[in-house]
Amino acid sequence: MSDSIDRETVEQVARLACIDLPASRVDETAKQLAEILEYVGQLEQVSLPDDVEPFFGATESVNAIRKDELSPSVARPDILSNAPDSDGEFYQVPPVF
Amino acid sequence: MNAATTQEQRQSISEDDVTIIIGLEVHVQLDTKSKLFCGCSTEFGAPPNTQTCVVCTGAPGSLPVINQQALRLSIKTGLALNCEIARFTKWDRKNYFYPDLPKGYQISQFDKPICGLGYLDLFDQRDKSKTRRVVLERAHLEEDAGKSIHDESKQGGNSRIDLNRTGTPLLEIVTQPDMRSAAEARAFLNELKLILTYLEVSDCNMQQGNLRCDGNINLHIRVDGQQIATPIVEIKNMNSFRAAERALDYEAVRQLELWKQNGLTISDAPKQTRGWDAATQTTTLQREKEASADYRYFPDPDLIAVTLSEEEIDSIRSEIDRLPAQWREELIGQHGLKPYDADVMVGQGRGVIDYFLNVAEGCGNSKMAANWIGQEVLRFLNESEATIESYPITSTQMTELLTRVVGGELDQTRAKEVLEQMIEFQLEVQSAMDKLGIKPVDNQEIEALCQQLINENPQVIEQIKGGNAKAVGALIGKARKLNPNASPGLVKNTILKMVGG
Numbered sequence: 001m002s003d004s005i006d007r008e009t010v011e012q013v014a015r016l017a018c019i020d021l022p023a024s025r026v027d028e029t030a031k032q033l034a035e036i037l038e039y040v041g042q043l044e045q046v047s048l049p050d051d052v053e054p055f056f057g058a059t060e061s062v063n064a065i066r067k068d069e070l071s072p073s074v075a076r077p078d079i080l081s082n083a084p085d086s087d088g089e090f091y092q093v094p095p096v097f
Numbered sequence: 098m099n100a101a102t103t104q105e106q107r108q109s110i111s112e113d114d115v116t117i118i119i120g121l122e123v124h125v126q127l128d129t130k131s132k133l134f135c136g137c138s139t140e141f142g143a144p145p146n147t148q149t150c151v152v153c154t155g156a157p158g159s160l161p162v163i164n165q166q167a168l169r170l171s172i173k174t175g176l177a178l179n180c181e182i183a184r185f186t187k188w189d190r191k192n193y194f195y196p197d198l199p200k201g202y203q204i205s206q207f208d209k210p211i212c213g214l215g216y217l218d219l220f221d222q223r224d225k226s227k228t229r230r231v232v233l234e235r236a237h238l239e240e241d242a243g244k245s246i247h248d249e250s251k252q253g254g255n256s257r258i259d260l261n262r263t264g265t266p267l268l269e270i271v272t273q274p275d276m277r278s279a280a281e282a283r284a285f286l287n288e289l290k291l292i293l294t295y296l297e298v299s300d301c302n303m304q305q306g307n308l309r310c311d312g313n314i315n316l317h318i319r320v321d322g323q324q325i326a327t328p329i330v331e332i333k334n335m336n337s338f339r340a341a342e343r344a345l346d347y348e349a350v351r352q353l354e355l356w357k358q359n360g361l362t363i364s365d366a367p368k369q370t371r372g373w374d375a376a377t378q379t380t381t382l383q384r385e386k387e388a389s390a391d392y393r394y395f396p397d398p399d400l401i402a403v404t405l406s407e408e409e410i411d412s413i414r415s416e417i418d419r420l421p422a423q424w425r426e427e428l429i430g431q432h433g434l435k436p437y438d439a440d441v442m443v444g445q446g447r448g449v450i451d452y453f454l455n456v457a458e459g460c461g462n463s464k465m466a467a468n469w470i471g472q473e474v475l476r477f478l479n480e481s482e483a484t485i486e487s488y489p490i491t492s493t494q495m496t497e498l499l500t501r502v503v504g505g506e507l508d509q510t511r512a513k514e515v516l517e518q519m520i521e522f523q524l525e526v527q528s529a530m531d532k533l534g535i536k537p538v539d540n541q542e543i544e545a546l547c548q549q550l551i552n553e554n555p556q557v558i559e560q561i562k563g564g565n566a567k568a569v570g571a572l573i574g575k576a577r578k579l580n581p582n583a584s585p586g587l588v589k590n591t592i593l594k595m596v597g598g
Contacts (some may be wrong), residue, residue: 005590030511036156047220056209057187059401059404061401062402064164065163066136068130068166070130071138071150072136073138073149079149080146083257089145090259092256092257092258093196093255093258094256095247095255096256
């Protein structure tokens with residue numbers, strides 16, 4: 001389980017994650033990702049009975065559910081203060097189109 | 098499948114060789130007070146960015162918690178749409194970047210949706226006595242994104258973002274590609290919306306974006322014994338059912354023309370996303386579709402799974418009242434309505450059905466109640482764009498009016514005049530009748546009236562005596578002029594009896 005990761009995959013993943021990855025670091029990143037996958041891949045060596053259900057989270061607890069009730073929102077000036085740019089009403093972002 | 102074709106082959110195909118394949122994805126905003134994962138209000142129309150919190154905006158350290166009512170409404174919808182309901186359901190992150198998605202991912206459901214396979218039966222648009230089944234692939238619960246307001250000046254100004262809608266619960270209902278025409282897709286949307294409003298899970302207000310649909314469409318074309326498929330196109334921005342029908346119709350023609358030119362099939366070209374432009378009535382290319390792998394779905398570590406028991410599901414099932422299809426059957430079977438009339442009435446919503454049931458039971462004549470509501474009431478509602486709840490005549494008043502018609506005290510023509518007076522001057526039945534000078538006519542008066550008509554119209558009387566009883570019709574109008582309160586039926590019968598016709 002030492003599948004290598006090609007440059008194309010690294011570039012694709014970087015694009016999807018909106019990470020600006022310089023071309024000079026692609027090979028290095030590919031090697032690191034492959035090592036991580038190999039490390040995690042060791043888990044596949046554990047043999048499991050067939051009837052074990054896949055596990056989707058870090059806890060076995062279920063059903064943390066809240067009633068449909070209102071709670072106060074955060075005041076607009078406070079929530080907008082986290083934004084790089086706003087006009088006091090809206091978030092301002094660079095033009096999308 | 099999808100072999101290369103020659104220009105000549107492509108030009109030779111006829112309409113019968115082309116099958117339109119349509120699947121739909123419908124997003125329904127569930128009618129909850131608070132958002133899917135936090136207590137912010139879902140109320141429409143608040144000032145921008147006044148209904149958000151650390152959960153909506155994905156601030157570090159905040160934790161989403163699922164809304165019970167959103168679960169219940171999803172299950173209710175799934176049951177009404179004959180879906181399998183999951184006993185174990187969980188949430189996943191759908192990762193993409195867009196300014197109105199503050200977290201950089203949408204909390205959605207990938208492989209364990211709350212509702213699985215289901216179906217919806219529709220009238221066949223080509224033959225309404227038959228039905229067609231649209232299979233539903235799944236329905237999953239996810240959060241809505243915010244709203245972007247782009248600079249329309251084309252000067253490259255900033256986009257403005259309102260995150261009030263972020264985190265509002267949506268149920269995304271996905272069909273299999275089972276629809277075969279744009280008209281059928283529209284019929285599906287109509288029936289789905291009707292079911293959702295009967296269930297009271299959503300108000301389905303399209304202007305407010307509470308019901309949104311995207312369509313997937315391509316063509317299967319028979320060419321010289323083999324079948325090819327054109328590239329699939331997803332159409333977005335279909336803001337009304339009429340727009341959806343037009344967009345799908347347009348796209349079917351566009352795909353056929355394009356294929357005739359270039360011969361490209363589903364194997365040659367990727368899936369495209371196109372937007373419907375209502376101004377030009379065309380679809381325009383938005384982007385080549387990202388594959389599902391590009392969204393890098395994975396289980397949301399901030400949320401834990403939900404398990405549902407049989408008791409919970411049964412308890413929700415017991416809350417479901419009759420659905421549109423059952424109402425149609427009941428109105429036809431129990432109340433003698435024609436299928437068309439039943440469909441019109443059901444299409445108006447539960448309020449009109451309740452109104453009808455009250456009046457039909459009260460006046461004892463379902464058929465008459467159906468006619469009056471189908472014609473007088475619905476015409477008024479259409480003309481004034483009102484709902485039955487704001488119709489000025491209550492079902493009790495309508496019952497009283499029609500009871501007088503059934504009892505022979507009023508004929509239908511006069512009753513309509515009474516109704517007009519009741520609406521115009523906000524009168525009760527009796528006051529409106531008084532205002533019109535309508536009062537009971539006793540038998541002596543009727544007989545005198547008929548005798549007068551017999552004396553004044555000897556030719557008509559000869560015809561009646563000669564065996565043409567229908568000739569009496571000529572006297573009814575004259576009777577009405579002499580005494581507007583005389584019942585036409587009574588006048589007719591009395592004359593016939595007096596002349597022995």
